[in-house]
Amino acid sequence: MTVIDLGELRGDVAPDPPPRPPLAVGRPLRVALAGAVALLTLASSTPVARPASAVVAGRPGAEVRVAGGRLYVADPETSSGGTREVTAYATPSGAGGALRPLWRASGPGGEGQIEVLEQGGFVLIIGRRDGWAETVALDTATGRQRWRLPGYPVPTVGGGLLLFGGGDETTDPVRVVDLSSGRPRWSAPVDRGRMAYRHRGAEIDQIVLIPESGRIEVRDAGSGAVLLTGDSRPGGAPGYQGAGLAGDLLLVSAANGVAGGHRVTAYGLDALDRRWELDLSPNEYLEECGHLLCVGGREAGLSALDPATHRPRWVNPRWQWIFAARGDRLLVASRARVGGMELAVLDAATGRTVAELGGWEPVLNQGPDEPLFGTRRTREGGLLVAELDPARAVARWLDVLPDVMGECLSSGRDLLCRRQSGAYGWWRLPR
Template sequence: MTVIDLGELRGAVEPEPPRPPRAVGRPLRVALAGAVALLTLAASAPVARPASAVVPGGPGVEVLLVGGGRLYVAVPETPGSGGTRGVTVYATPAGAGGVLRPLWRTSVPGGEGLFQVQEHGGFVLITGRRDDRVAETVALDAATGRQRWRQPGFPTPTVGGGLLLSGIVEGETTELLRVVDLPSGRLRWSVPVDRGRTAHHYQGAEIDRVVLIPESGRIEARDAGSGAVLRAGDPHPAGSPGYQSASLAGDLLLLTAHDGIGGSRRVTAYGLAVLDRRWELDLPPTQSLMECGDLLCVGSQEAGLLALDPATLRPRWVNPRWQWVAAVRGDRLLVAADGMRGATVEFAVLDAATGRTVAELGGWEMVPNQDPDGPLFGIRRTREGGLLVAELDPARAVARWLDVLPEIPGECHSAGRDLVCRRPGGTYGWWRLPR
């Protein structure tokens, strides 16, 4: 096993050569070319249009879009974490100019705070927090809204029609991981776990394997459907300082020990097939480890993105201009220039194999999308006070302008090509974005 301390990333491999200087000379020709470009952009810019539909708002109201053309509006019925919310479900119209059609209404736990919605296998899963510790999930029939069951935990679908519920169960002092039958809520299997020390392997949108990393003892990989132990691997060294967390990257299990004092971390990699220990990597507080296609990337504001071979940790490329990976689409990476993910930042498209900058897309604020593999939308304020919406397309390496939303503060989220934003006065607007 190899232990590698990256330290400063500078000089690990040859950086991308700087962009050539802008050509000079013949000022008139340059001015004319710029004027033509501005006229072309103005002609192609979308025209501001009002919301296709307006959703009532108010104090404590939350509006969520979910894939499949549904919009969920939650209104507190009784305030407080132990209260309830009334949830009304609307079908979004087929196109602009239609109206939202109410489908059904229900009450769910949690009058404020956590509110999450998923749709899976003909069911709607709504999660709220019943008190400061216990999150509760309600399973409803997607067509009628009829409640099927209610249990504690955060839900994630598993293969074979199951649902993994994780979190604190009332009366317990440790976290319990349970897998239940999705239609009935019947328990299939359960196991106590250390908080944060589990990892999930996905087959499409569903979990097929659960990896458990106990405080001491051997690491286990279990079948998500039955709970059967598929493989037990190298024991994790006990007594590692600070908080520990687990994640998966390709065919590797990454266990990260966090130094609670200095912020440094040690990442230990295990092969997922046989759970054998592969390598360890020390990261200072200023560096972050992330997936970038088939490689691993270490990002920092000081040195940019360094791509590593996940099998050997051998440096493959470095690009000093960008610091984190926002999305991976095939052989292209959507990257950004700093770590301020909630604000407007500079985005670009890189070639995942070489780190070469394919195109710079300008400054945008990313819009959260319910579908992790769905389109990537960015927003930014126009000089006229509208909100410009663009699709950040890594495949075409362009930021394609789609719409301008008038007088929108900018609090938006999306699902598929549907967009919801808060409007002045507290109401919400819904738009169907063009392709």
Template sequence: MTVIDLGELRGDVEPDPPPRPPRAVGRPLRVALAGAVALLALASSAPLVRPASAVMDGRLGREVRIAGGRLYVADPEMPGAGGTRGVTAYANPAGAGSALRPLWRTSAPGGEGLFQVLEHGGFVLITGGGGRDGGMVETVALDAASGRQRWRQPGFPVPTVGGGLLLSGGGDDETADPLRVVDLPSGRPRWSAPVDRGRTAHHYRGAEIDQVVLIPESGRIEVRDAGSGAVLRVGDTRPGGYPSSVFAGDLLLVRANSGVGGDYRVTAYGLDALDRRWELALSANEYLEECGDLLCVGGREAGLSALDPATLRPRWVNPRWQRFVAARGGRLLVAADDRVVAPDLAVLDAATGRTIAELGRWELVLNQGPDEPLFGGRRTREGGLLVAELDPARAVARWLDVLPDVVEDCYSSGRDLLCRRANGTHGWRRLPR
């Protein structure tokens, strides 16, 4: 019998067994156990239904990505290809161990370096370039059904409301790169604005940007409609240093260095009027981010604390955990910042900070978006990878499968999981629900 070391999973454990029954009921209990063993033996003789899966050859220089239920495979640049590489889209198989079915093949930018795939609005956006020698990063838009190329332009893509696409950061000179919004189907320009790379913030409506904030070094802040480029509001934050900004609900949080040992300050502005709400000083080893309906401050020394976004009033402190991971259903998935590959994870009540369940050590699997399923991996004694779905709302880590030959680089899209295997190939698996 093979024994797999699953470690400890507090928070989703069976209750303690009842006291040992008296002798009078011992024989009936043994009969029942014998019947259960017989049923298990019958069940084990039935065919085992495995999740749909496939393997992609891992030749030297090949890049594999997964998006929208498909595999996208980029092969190294061939001589005379002019800075492009071939990309093939594959449909995922229906059964375990089935062959991948190619849908179409095209050329994409970047003979080496970045390879990024995004499916949106019936199109596939492939971004590449910026290899070892730098150079331009470009995005090509293709019809998802046929692979026919629609347009090719510099920049990294982010969808906007109204069928647009924001492109930024594609040129060799980062400080001169304009922020541009184009029409997704045609690539025709809608509007553009000069901005220093890294000094913008995006306000999302679902998976699309509806407002863009530009913060040049002068401190004159602009809030623009993402669809039309119209300036909605203008303010003067005078943040100093090298400001960056993020959104948290209806607040714009502008971060600027204070010049003392890496310490910095965060200033909150109301999005509607760009009025200053509050300011918070943080040390270099602390961070501030949105966690559900609250703001979380994390740090190795003080643990994790939650603040009211409107007043900055402290709600709670939990010194056991230092890092926020995700929010679901009024609960927070958090981690202990002990600088290990697979950190300890737990679920907290968002309102009180009380620890509801400790889930044990799990290596978080990268995914495409904040609303996608959360998966974690844990090494077994035999060297395989136990995969679990991390569910903060139910406060459990639900075991799904054991992958015996996975070594690293797991990535998920929806319920599709792509991992590198020990022999250099890539294994794709659709995880069960």
């Protein structure tokens, strides 16, 4: 294995030109001053420390993932319908250190990228084939296989796993299994319908089944007990397209018959009583944003609604997408003038633009509460990495990575990116 030369953070890394001010929202002068402070903070930042790093060796076509401070390398599938060999590595403590192999095991086959989740002393390796998922549970310490089942895993309260999307949706039931053994705890038919679930921290505590025909059921995720039933055809709209939970609301989406648009119907989770309806265009979406609901993805910008009444609370026409909500701040984006994304921080209660952070490519991460990172190209072709901090409304420079192509993802403060050679590089980013 070789060492990645991280190089030095040079003074000639070019920050973005000052972004244009937002349209008339809130207090323009205050917004402009906040944006200027953010740019000065960005320009004056220097790395806190050279991060630990390593080059990840692997066969051509290997996929690499990071979870729980370890690296997992999955070799390409050797034959159609077979398995993929997965090797777990301990990461070094210093820059350019060697990865230490821990164990090697058989993982799920399939095409494309694998996913890795560490949970309760086990590592779950997820593969996909023809749109269906399969999960293999391995002992984190030894790599010994505990079980292999169809479906995508989501941790539930009480040490269980919800498995779904593992087969024919017309017959495949929703199942909750025991994490350590894979033995079923309970199951229920989906009946060509949809499912939604509510998170409590990193686990889910309630599951809602919404069939095309039959009753809506709210179930306890741990035991499968039916807590509540309701109307099987909310609003009389056939052909459910999706469902989700936001706070104490169930949001059911169905086609509204207007040029590909859809209607969202909100129900209270305590009684499944209909609260309100909202029609959205094909390019719009509805999601939580702090204590409100936000409509995004449209030319008119972002707008926030009161969850209880769906009455408008604010509109900010400058931004179209929400990347993350952190307390009373939102990290939002709009399409940049020349490719990429322009990012900003908004006040969640008012929609006021607190600071514009300039152009960054957000890094995919594995959890809603993990650190947020962004990347951008330097003039010399390196990849500048910054921590995106909505609470402080800044993008804090961390380091410049040479010879990196992109395709980055993170887990905690571990960053994984593909290098120009096609191999992967790993860095543990400083705080």
